[in-house]
Amino acid sequence: MTSAPVLDVPLLHEPADPPGSSDGVDEPAAGDPHRPVHDVDDLVRHVAAIVPTAVRRQLWTLFFDADDVALPLMVPLEGVPDAPDPAALEHYGDALDAVAAEFGAASVAFVLERPGPGVSSPSDHHWGDALAGLGRHHAFEVRPVLLCGDAGVTVLDPTSGRSRPDDRRQASSSPVRLADIVRLP
Secondary structure, eight states: OOOOOOGGGGOSSSOOOOOOOBBTBOOOOTTTTTSOOBHHHHHHHHHHHHHOOOOOSSEEEEETTSSSSSSEEEEEEOOOOOOOHHHHHHHHHHHHHHHHHHHOOOOOEEEESSSOOOSSHHHHHOOOOOOOOGGGGSSSEEEOEEEEEEEEEEEEEEETTTTTTTTOOOOSSSSHHHHSSSSOO
């Protein structure tokens, strides 16, 4: 058996663009776990890759570091009641404080998963308000609360009780820099 140096082997076809790039534009792959999750669109894509559609009623908690990178830690809670219990939710917030301190999480994202339409119910509205308020009394920040239904992941707007798939609010406590928006040569 003979071997030829790799550089001497002719290419049969041009190499494909790396994943995540299109038309020569270098973009990170959507599935890259080290890619920062800065805005709401990034957050929805990130969550949809993990929980694309609802299977059962549960609450997911995802953790992000100070650079907006997802930590390899998620907490699914099954048996979520229709209405949040304020005392139980406050205890859960205290537990999340301990987890955030242990693993260096600066922010959390909550995903209310439940089978059914993407239009939020009064129950979803109560959960959205309660979860969004957890950041007021704890060391971590709360990103926009998401809803995962039969049609996929949307943003749950706690103030109106409806999901907002077109929401463009910032999903991170990190400031947005011009270099994050404009590609410099």
